[in-house]
Amino acid sequence: MKDMTQSYPVDTSVKPDVxxxxxxxxxxxxxxxxxxNSNACxxxxxxxxxxxxxxxxxxxxxDEIIAxxxxxxxxxxxxxxxxxxxxxxxxxxxIQSKVGGKIGIGENIVVVQDxxxxxxxxxxxxxxxxxxxxxxxxxxxxxxxxxxTAFAMHTPGHTPAxxxxxxxxxxxxGDTLFMPDGGSARADFPGGDAGVLYDSIQKVLALPDExxxxxxHDYGPNGRDIEWETSVAAEKEHNIHVGGGKSKxxxxxxxxxxxxxxxxxRLIIPSLQVNMRAGQMPPKDEQGDVFFKVPxxxx
Ligand SMILES: [Fe+2]
Numbered sequence: 001m002k003d004m005t006q007s008y009p010v011d012t013s014v015k016p017d018v019x020x021x022x023x024x025x026x027x028x029x030x031x032x033x034x035x036x037n038s039n040a041c042x043x044x045x046x047x048x049x050x051x052x053x054x055x056x057x058x059x060x061x062x063d064e065i066i067a068x069x070x071x072x073x074x075x076x077x078x079x080x081x082x083x084x085x086x087x088x089x090x091x092x093x094x095i096q097s098k099v100g101g102k103i104g105i106g107e108n109i110v111v112v113q114d115x116x117x118x119x120x121x122x123x124x125x126x127x128x129x130x131x132x133x134x135x136x137x138x139x140x141x142x143x144x145x146x147x148x149t150a151f152a153m154h155t156p157g158h159t160p161a162x163x164x165x166x167x168x169x170x171x172x173x174g175d176t177l178f179m180p181d182g183g184s185a186r187a188d189f190p191g192g193d194a195g196v197l198y199d200s201i202q203k204v205l206a207l208p209d210e211x212x213x214x215x216x217h218d219y220g221p222n223g224r225d226i227e228w229e230t231s232v233a234a235e236k237e238h239n240i241h242v243g244g245g246k247s248k249x250x251x252x253x254x255x256x257x258x259x260x261x262x263x264x265x266r267l268i269i270p271s272l273q274v275n276m277r278a279g280q281m282p283p284k285d286e287q288g289d290v291f292f293k294v295p296x297x298x299x
Contacts, residue, residue: 009142009149012208014168016148019068020214020228023047023061026088026267027217029228030061032069033145033167040146041069042078043101044165044172045216048091048279050270055292057281062091066098076101077145081133081279082174082216083162084112086189086272087265090279102134103278104143106154108161109136115190116272119298125283132278137163155204157197158185164204170212171232176200177213180234181221183241184251188259194252201242209233269294 017034026047034041047061069076079092079101092103113128130136135143139154150167158175165172175185176197184201187194204213211232220226237243242251265271270292273282281290 008151010208012169012210016168016170018170021065022226027219028088029215030065031172031214033170034074035146035148038146039073039075040077041074042080042145043076043095044080045082046091046095048089050089052267052270059094062094066095069099079103080165081105082172083159084275086268088267089271089274092279104135104137105133106161106163107136107138111160111191113276116276119295120273120293153203155200157187157193157200159189160191170214171207172214173204174216176204177235179215179218179227179230180238181240183239186259186262187255194255195248198248198251205232205236207232264299
């Protein structure tokens with residue numbers, strides 16, 4: 001295979017500290033990734049808690065991360081969203097309000113905003129230019145976390161705006177890959193594409209073999225304990241959907257058939273309305289109250 005890493009500033013000799021936070025309610029893993037030579041850090045894929053049946057928002061998960069960065073004396077420089085999640089709500093603006101940092105996502109957020117702006121009939125006051133975010137990453141963009149140089153790889157397929165963020169020997173893959181025994185994420189959301197996802201996975205697997213890969217989700221398949229860290233080498237060899245050199249044709253057939261049987265994620269309706277706004281709640285009404293919409297037969 002052609003070396004797809006040559007244009008990226010990959011340096012696996014740099015080993016950032018990575019602290020994981022698991023949310024059992026949504027099986028999401030959030031991360032604090034820290035420059036080993038300074039107090040600078042980035043927070044990846046934070047979670048805002050919701051009791052959807054009650055319409056109640058709380059911040060226990062986010063408060064745990066905030067307490068951690070404050071206890072450790074860290075400077076939060078970035079709040080990274082690997083993509084517009086459909087299964088949990090981002091807490092990025094809440095965390096930003098407490099400890100700072102710039103909120104960043106892939107530039108194709110504008111595609112996602114266009115699609116779901118229509119689905120939720122958001123009207124003209126909902127900007128579809130990504131301006132709710134502080135930074136829109138393009139393929140290959142670099143940014144600093146203290147002295148660390150991080151970069152973003154566009155890895156669409158699960159959604160159009162998915163990015164994998166690489167920091168030294170650590171890569172945060174979002175929903176591009178699951179643990180080897182979990183395979184891959186669905187590719188049937190609007191703008192998703194199984195063939196595109198396969199190509200994106202190959203891009204991740206073209207990183208050096210020893211690259212540490214950090215998952216956004218784990219469901220503990222076959223009763224094993226929750227895990228979130230693997231490596232490029234382990235995924236290449238053992239991933240049940242793409243490992244062992246499985247062909248694109250086989251992957252697309254499998255993924256498409258599997259996706260046709262999946263229910264929508266439990267929290268997709270509130271998640272999209274919040275996450276397409278960079279984690280902000282929908283605008284208040286005249287009374288100052290906030291509501292989610294439930295579009296009928298639109299998803
Ligand atoms: Fe996702």
